[in-house]
Amino acid sequence: MLSWKSSQIEPPSTLMWTLLLVSQHYDRRSQYDIALDKIDEAILHTPTVIDLYSIKGNILQHAGNFSAAAALADEARSMDLADRYLNSECVMQMLQADQVGLAEKTAVLFTKDGDQHNNLHDMQCMWYELASGESYFRQGDLGRALKNFLAVEKHYTDMTEDQFDFHSYCLRKMTLRAYVSMLKFQDRLHAHEYFHKAAAGAIRCYMKLHDSPLKSSAEENDELSKLPAAQRKKLRQKQKKAEARAKREAEEKQEDETTSTNSSKSGKKQQARPVDLDPHGEKLVQVEDPLAEATKYLKLLQNNSSDSLETHILSFELNMRKQKVLLAFQAVKQLIKLDENNPDSHRSLIRFFHRINNLPAPATDSEKLIWNVLEAERPDLRQLHGKSLVEVNINFLEKHNASLTHRAAAAEMMYLLEPDKKLQAIKLIEDSTNNTASGNGVLGPIKEWGIQDCIDVHKLLDTVFADQDVANRWKVRCAEYFPCSTYFEGVKSAITAHIPGSTSESSPENGDVPSPQAKLEGDAHSLNGTVHVVDDLSNLSMR
Numbered sequence: 001m002l003s004w005k006s007s008q009i010e011p012p013s014t015l016m017w018t019l020l021l022v023s024q025h026y027d028r029r030s031q032y033d034i035a036l037d038k039i040d041e042a043i044l045h046t047p048t049v050i051d052l053y054s055i056k057g058n059i060l061q062h063a064g065n066f067s068a069a070a071a072l073a074d075e076a077r078s079m080d081l082a083d084r085y086l087n088s089e090c091v092m093q094m095l096q097a098d099q100v101g102l103a104e105k106t107a108v109l110f111t112k113d114g115d116q117h118n119n120l121h122d123m124q125c126m127w128y129e130l131a132s133g134e135s136y137f138r139q140g141d142l143g144r145a146l147k148n149f150l151a152v153e154k155h156y157t158d159m160t161e162d163q164f165d166f167h168s169y170c171l172r173k174m175t176l177r178a179y180v181s182m183l184k185f186q187d188r189l190h191a192h193e194y195f196h197k198a199a200a201g202a203i204r205c206y207m208k209l210h211d212s213p214l215k216s217s218a219e220e221n222d223e224l225s226k227l228p229a230a231q232r233k234k235l236r237q238k239q240k241k242a243e244a245r246a247k248r249e250a251e252e253k254q255e256d257e258t259t260s261t262n263s264s265k266s267g268k269k270q271q272a273r274p275v276d277l278d279p280h281g282e283k284l285v286q287v288e289d290p291l292a293e294a295t296k297y298l299k300l301l302q303n304n305s306s307d308s309l310e311t312h313i314l315s316f317e318l319n320m321r322k323q324k325v326l327l328a329f330q331a332v333k334q335l336i337k338l339d340e341n342n343p344d345s346h347r348s349l350i351r352f353f354h355r356i357n358n359l360p361a362p363a364t365d366s367e368k369l370i371w372n373v374l375e376a377e378r379p380d381l382r383q384l385h386g387k388s389l390v391e392v393n394i395n396f397l398e399k400h401n402a403s404l405t406h407r408a409a410a411a412e413m414m415y416l417l418e419p420d421k422k423l424q425a426i427k428l429i430e431d432s433t434n435n436t437a438s439g440n441g442v443l444g445p446i447k448e449w450g451i452q453d454c455i456d457v458h459k460l461l462d463t464v465f466a467d468q469d470v471a472n473r474w475k476v477r478c479a480e481y482f483p484c485s486t487y488f489e490g491v492k493s494a495i496t497a498h499i500p501g502s503t504s505e506s507s508p509e510n511g512d513v514p515s516p517q518a519k520l521e522g523d524a525h526s527l528n529g530t531v532h533v534v535d536d537l538s539n540l541s542m543r
Helices: 013-028 032-045 050-063 066-078 084-096 100-110 117-122 126-139 142-173 176-187 193-211 217-225 229-262 290-304 309-322 325-339 343-357 365-380 389-399 404-417 419-430 451-463 468-481
Strands: none
Touching (some): 013 032, 013 050, 032 050, 050 066, 084 100, 126 142, 126 193, 142 176, 142 193, 290 309, 309 343, 325 365, 343 389, 343 404, 404 419, 451 468
């Protein structure tokens, strides 16, 4: 029988779980360096607990190192090959690191008969399709991005069609409670988060197609004709080889999928799947009017997600491209109604009236009618009462002077309204201070700036202001705040995936460290479950 004193002794795992909790706490406070130190200490204590590697991957993801996060997620997955959740978590991390090919190979480990993309589509695995679409969009592959986003939209269309079979069933079986629940679900079907993400992604793809249309074959031939004969011949040979290689790979993939569908693991023959005639979405990007296609999905968002700020931001951007003045003004009013202090609401307000002020005098009756409507509605906007757009922008800056995102929005609008003040607008951003957030400071100082906000500001300096030197200075500055970020190339961005204790001679207190010899040579990831040490990120894609 245990004595009172011996019963008070905590098991060794108590310290490990405490360190895990503390690391998550610091991660939530955006103190990633301390969080990584605590989780590394927990891994040194008990290196056989899978949760530690998953949590460290999450911390690295929040710190901006997506490649290392994917490597840690794969490490956790390889420690328990029968865990579907770990597999899905690993796939999601790989997609966020834009490692789409590796993510697909990992995902099919749990699909039926090893069938790849078709099975994921048949299972309506929407989180995978959304993450794949977003990854392809970041990489500029609009065809594949659209294919994934529209696949999610088709799932909701199938749900709408399937509910017709449910009407007669419920009335026949008298399951009225389930019937009423189904009707309510159908009313809010397109308000679901996944549909909103898919529709918004498709709209962005179509707007990007409108802004940067694909070159026609005639334009490509004109460009080729300007090249020297030898270079033109070499380029055409290269294109033919690429087309032949792509065709051969597609045929091999189709043959493999046909074989896997005709004979399952049990040896029974199955019906062959229909052939996908557009696996890369090449036909989807060859639309005559991308904005008209985007309008279809925008109407669904307006009808079902009218309380979302993103819906009206997309409406404003789309209608400004279509030169639909009143619809764009309606989006501006909705943005101000939902959140007048949001930087995007301020941008939309200034951009809209700046465009209106630069329009020529109305000539036709329809233009005069639109002008009269705007003049009648303008006094209802409190921000514009007796003020010029420059004064409105200054007031917005004074009200939100301490916020980085608001200062960036004010600087962008200053450059739009007064192009000669470009240097002053840039200085407004560079003079921003990363203040310490309010709090008791017991657990250390917390900076206010978020990593995504800093990335957005860097893109703003690089694209809108088109000043590479200023963008590089901002990148160096943010690398100090986010040393683990691969985007800013921080000092810790290439070493934070290393598993602590892998080369230590001392034995851990509660378990054994996975052997470094288990690492696969020349490959940073393992698909067969071998546990390995991730200490080389040179082969991982950097976001």
